[in-house]
Amino acid sequence: MAAKRVRYLKIGIIGLGPRSPAQIIGTKDVGNAVVTAICDCDESRIEPSLKLMRDNQMKRPRTYLDYRELLADPEVEAVMVPASWNPHIPIAIDAMRAGKYVACEVGGACSIQQLWDLVHASEETGIPCMMLENCCYGRDEMLALNLVRQGLFGEIIYCEGGYEHYLGGLARTIESGRERSFHNLRRNGDLYPTHALGPISKILNINRGNRFVSLTSTATKARGFAAAAEKNGGKGSGGHRDFNKGDVITTVIKCANGEVITLKHCVSLPRPYSRSCRVQGTRGIWLEDAKGIFIEGRSKVETHGPPGATWQVEKWDTVESYYEEHDHPLWKSFRDNITGGHGGMDTLVIQAFFDAVRHRAPTPIDVYDCAAWMSITCLSEDSIAMGSAPVPVPDFTNGKWIKREPERETPWMLSEIYKG
Amino acid sequence: MAAKRVRYLKIGIIGLGPRSPAQIIGTKDVGNAVVTAICDCDESRIEPSLKLMRDNQMKRPRTYLDYRELLADPEVEAVMVPASWNPHIPIAIDAMRAGKYVACEVGGACSIQQLWDLVHASEETGIPCMMLENCCYGRDEMLALNLVRQGLFGEIIYCEGGYEHYLGGLARTIESGRERSFHNLRRNGDLYPTHALGPISKILNINRGNRFVSLTSTATKARGFAAAAEKNGGKGSGGHRDFNKGDVITTVIKCANGEVITLKHCVSLPRPYSRSCRVQGTRGIWLEDAKGIFIEGRSKVETHGPPGATWQVEKWDTVESYYEEHDHPLWKSFRDNITGGHGGMDTLVIQAFFDAVRHRAPTPIDVYDCAAWMSITCLSEDSIAMGSAPVPVPDFTNGKWIKREPERETPWMLSEIYKG
Numbered sequence: 001m002a003a004k005r006v007r008y009l010k011i012g013i014i015g016l017g018p019r020s021p022a023q024i025i026g027t028k029d030v031g032n033a034v035v036t037a038i039c040d041c042d043e044s045r046i047e048p049s050l051k052l053m054r055d056n057q058m059k060r061p062r063t064y065l066d067y068r069e070l071l072a073d074p075e076v077e078a079v080m081v082p083a084s085w086n087p088h089i090p091i092a093i094d095a096m097r098a099g100k101y102v103a104c105e106v107g108g109a110c111s112i113q114q115l116w117d118l119v120h121a122s123e124e125t126g127i128p129c130m131m132l133e134n135c136c137y138g139r140d141e142m143l144a145l146n147l148v149r150q151g152l153f154g155e156i157i158y159c160e161g162g163y164e165h166y167l168g169g170l171a172r173t174i175e176s177g178r179e180r181s182f183h184n185l186r187r188n189g190d191l192y193p194t195h196a197l198g199p200i201s202k203i204l205n206i207n208r209g210n211r212f213v214s215l216t217s218t219a220t221k222a223r224g225f226a227a228a229a230e231k232n233g234g235k236g237s238g239g240h241r242d243f244n245k246g247d248v249i250t251t252v253i254k255c256a257n258g259e260v261i262t263l264k265h266c267v268s269l270p271r272p273y274s275r276s277c278r279v280q281g282t283r284g285i286w287l288e289d290a291k292g293i294f295i296e297g298r299s300k301v302e303t304h305g306p307p308g309a310t311w312q313v314e315k316w317d318t319v320e321s322y323y324e325e326h327d328h329p330l331w332k333s334f335r336d337n338i339t340g341g342h343g344g345m346d347t348l349v350i351q352a353f354f355d356a357v358r359h360r361a362p363t364p365i366d367v368y369d370c371a372a373w374m375s376i377t378c379l380s381e382d383s384i385a386m387g388s389a390p391v392p393v394p395d396f397t398n399g400k401w402i403k404r405e406p407e408r409e410t411p412w413m414l415s416e417i418y419k420g
Numbered sequence: 421m422a423a424k425r426v427r428y429l430k431i432g433i434i435g436l437g438p439r440s441p442a443q444i445i446g447t448k449d450v451g452n453a454v455v456t457a458i459c460d461c462d463e464s465r466i467e468p469s470l471k472l473m474r475d476n477q478m479k480r481p482r483t484y485l486d487y488r489e490l491l492a493d494p495e496v497e498a499v500m501v502p503a504s505w506n507p508h509i510p511i512a513i514d515a516m517r518a519g520k521y522v523a524c525e526v527g528g529a530c531s532i533q534q535l536w537d538l539v540h541a542s543e544e545t546g547i548p549c550m551m552l553e554n555c556c557y558g559r560d561e562m563l564a565l566n567l568v569r570q571g572l573f574g575e576i577i578y579c580e581g582g583y584e585h586y587l588g589g590l591a592r593t594i595e596s597g598r599e600r601s602f603h604n605l606r607r608n609g610d611l612y613p614t615h616a617l618g619p620i621s622k623i624l625n626i627n628r629g630n631r632f633v634s635l636t637s638t639a640t641k642a643r644g645f646a647a648a649a650e651k652n653g654g655k656g657s658g659g660h661r662d663f664n665k666g667d668v669i670t671t672v673i674k675c676a677n678g679e680v681i682t683l684k685h686c687v688s689l690p691r692p693y694s695r696s697c698r699v700q701g702t703r704g705i706w707l708e709d710a711k712g713i714f715i716e717g718r719s720k721v722e723t724h725g726p727p728g729a730t731w732q733v734e735k736w737d738t739v740e741s742y743y744e745e746h747d748h749p750l751w752k753s754f755r756d757n758i759t760g761g762h763g764g765m766d767t768l769v770i771q772a773f774f775d776a777v778r779h780r781a782p783t784p785i786d787v788y789d790c791a792a793w794m795s796i797t798c799l800s801e802d803s804i805a806m807g808s809a810p811v812p813v814p815d816f817t818n819g820k821w822i823k824r825e826p827e828r829e830t831p832w833m834l835s836e837i838y839k840g
C-alpha cells in the first residue's frame with residue numbers, strides 16, 4: 001500500500017509484550033514507516049523482537065531499556081506503546097512531554113486522575129495522543145458508521161456492544177505474570193471497554209456535540225476462571241484462586257443527547273466470540289449477533305394472518321448485502337486489497353496514526369476520546385463497588401464538546417481518502 | 421388434545437379486550453374446558469365475543485356486565501382475566517376472595533402495594549393466582565430450561581431478554597382509547613417485562629432458593645412513536661404527541677445467588693421481533709439472536725493460526741439441532757401435534773392452568789412469581805425517575821424463598837406429563 005515518493009516515518013515502539021508483534025508487523029504492512037527504535041525494561045524481550053524483525057526483513061532498530069532514552073532519541077518521530085494497561089498511560093504522557101506523537105493500545109484506566117494527566121499533557125504540549133482502537137476500523141463498524149451518516153438509520157437512539165471473548169487461559173497465566181490475568185484476578189469492572197465503545201462513540205459523536213454523562217455497572221458472581229483452572233486439573237494454575245472480576249459485567253451509559261449505550265464484558269465463560277454490536281435509530285438497526293440490518297422502507301416486511309387481523313413480520317437483511325453499496329469510503333478503497341492482522345483493522349488504524357503524524361494533523365482518535373473511553377473501566381469499578389449506583393462521567397473536554405463539530409469532515413485516513 | 425372421560429371445566433372470562441379471543445379460542449383448543457360465562461363492563465364488547473364463540477361452534481355462555489356477578493356465579497370454577505394492565509390485578513384479588521382460581525394476562529404493575537394485596541389475597545384464601553405467561557411454554561425457552569436442568573450449561577451466571585416488538589401503530593390508537601397506548605404515552609419504564617423474565621425466572625429458580633434483590637433501569641430519549649405518527653402524516657394520530665416512555669428501556673436485575681439479568685423493552689423503533697434471550701453458564705450459552713447454542717466439549721471449536729501461536733474459534737450449533745434430543749418433555753409430547761396461537765404456547769399455558777384447577781393443585785406460575793415479575797415495571801419506573809439509582813426488589817415471599825424447593829418436581833402440566 002506504499003504510495004510513491006513517501007518519506008518513511010521513523011517509529012519507536014515502547015513495551016515489547018504480547019501486543020507488540022502486531023505493531024511491528026503492522027508498521028511493515030502499512031509500508032510507509034520503519035521501526036527505528038524498540039524498548040522494554042525487561043531485557044529478555046529485546047532479542048525476540050529483533051528476531052521477529054529479522055525474520056520479516058526489517059532493518060535492525062536501536063534498542064533501549066529505559067523508555068525515556070528512546071523518547072530522547074531525536075530520530076524517533078512518533079511512538080507506539082503496546083505496553084500493558086498500567087504503564088501505558090504514564091509512558092504516553094512522557095511521550096507527549098518529549099514532543100512525540102503517541103499511540104496507546106486499548107485498555108481501561110485505573111483512575112480518573114491519570115486521565116486528566118493525559119489530557120493535560122496533550123493540551124499543554126499540543127501533541128496528540130491516539131488510541132489504536134482497531135475496531136473503529138472494522139468493516140462492519142465502519143459500514144454502520146456510514147449508514148448512520150447517510151441517515152439510513154434515522155436518529156440514533158440506542159447502542160450496545162461488548163467484549164465477549166473466552167479467555168479461560170488467563171486463569172493459567174497468573175504464574176507467568178501476565179498483566180491482564182492479574183487485572184482480572186484483582187479488579188471488578190469492565191476492564192476492556194473500547195472495542196465496542198470506540199466505534200459506538202464515533203457513531204454518537206462523543207466529545208463532538210455529545211458526551212457520556214453517567215453510568216451504572218453491575219457484575220455477576222465470578223465462577224468462570226475458577227472453572228477453567230479446574231478443567232485444567234489445577235495444572236499450571238497454582239490451584240484454586242478466587243477471581244474478583246464477575247464473569248459478566250454490564251455497564252449502561254447515558255449520553256448528553258439522550259442516547260443509551262449498554263456494554264458487556266465477558267471473558268471467562270466459554271462461547272463464540274462477539275463484539276455484540278447494536279446500533280439502533282428511528283428508522284433502522286444493525287445487530288451483529290443476528291448478522292442483520294433492518295431499514296424501514298427498504299428491508300422486507302411480510303404480512304401474516306387473516307384479512308382484518310393481519311400482523312407484520314419484519315425480516316433481517318444480511319450485513320453482506322450492504323457492503324457493495326454502503327461500505328465506508330475507506331473500506332471501498334481497501335476491500336480489494338486487505339492486508340494485515342484482525343481482518344485488516346490493524347493496518348488501517350496504524351496507517352491512520354502514521355498519516356496524522358506525517359501531516360502534523362490531529363489524530364482521528366484524540367486524547368479526549370482516549371480519556372472518555374478509558375474512564376469507563378474505573379467508573380464501572382466504582383459503580384459496582386457502590387452497589388450499581390450511578391456515577392458521573394467527567395467532561396474531559398471541559399466544555400469544548402458543546403461546540404466541537406462532528407467528525408463528518410475529519411479525515412479518517414488522510415492519504416487514502418484525501419490522497420494527501 | 422381432549423383426554424377421555426375428562427370432566428369439562430367451566431371457565432369465566434373477565435375483560436373482553438384485544439387479548440380475550442386468544443383465551444376464548446385457547447379454551448376450545450385445549451379441549452377439556454368450556455367458557456361458561458363472559459363479562460365486560462363495556463356492553464358493546466359482549467356481542468363480538470358471542471359471535472366469535474358461535475363462529476367456533478362454542479356453546480353460548482352467560483354474560484355479565486359486572487365482574488362481581490360473574491365471580492358470584494356458582495357454576496364458574498375458575499376465571500381468566502384478559503382485562504387490561506390497570507384493572508386485572510384488583511379483579512384477580514376479588515376472584516381469589518370469591519374462591520375462584522384466577523389467571524391474569526401478562527403486564528406489569530403500577531405499584532408495589534397492589535402486588536402485596538395480590539399476595540395477601542392468595543395467602544389468606546389459599547387460592548392460587550397464575551400469570552398466563554405463554555413464553556414460559558415457548559419451545560426454545562423450554563429447551564433452554566431443559567438444558568440447564570440437565571446441567572449442560574454448567575452453573576448459570578447471566579441471562580438476558582427483552583420485548584423487542586415494533587408497535588408503531590400504538591401512536592395512532594391513543595384516540596381509540598387503547599389502554600396500552602396510554603401507558604406508553606404517560607409512563608417511563610419497562611411496561612412489559614414478563615415475556616423474557618418469566619422463562620428466565622424459571623431457569624434461575626426465582627422465589628425457590630433465589631430471588632431478585634435489586635435493579636437499575638435506564639431510558640433513552642423518546643422519538644419512535646412521534647416518528648411513527650409523523651410517517652402516518654398525522655392521520656388518525658391527533659397530531660404530534662410527546663410520549664414519556666423512552667424508546668429503549670434497559671433494566672439490570674441482580675439476584676440473590678449472584679446472577680444478573682439484563683432486560684430490554686423496545687416497542688417504538690422498527691426492527692424484527694425478538695425476545696433477545698440469552699442464558700449463559702460456566703459451560704454453555706443459548707443466544708436467541710444468533711439462533712445458536714454453544715456447549716463446551718460438545719460444540720465445534722476450530723484452531724486457527726500458525727504452530728505455536730494458535731487461537732481457538734468457538735462455533736455456534738443451531739438451536740434446531742438440539743430439538744430432537746433435548747426438547748423439554750412437555751414439548752416432546754406436544755411437538756408432533758402443535759395447536760393454538762403463538763406457535764402453541766397459548767394452548768400449553770392455558771392447559772397448565774386448567775390442569776392445576778382440575779387437580780386443585782398449585783399453579784406452575786404462582787402468586788409470588790406474578791408479584792416478583794410484575795414488580796419490575798414499577799421499580800423500573802422508580803429507578804429511571806431517580807436517575808438510574810439502584811432500587812431494592814421486595815421479597816414477596818417474606819423469606820419463604822430461602823427454603824422453597826426448586827421446581828424440578830413440580831408438574832408443569834399434570835395431565836400431559838403425569839397422565840393425572
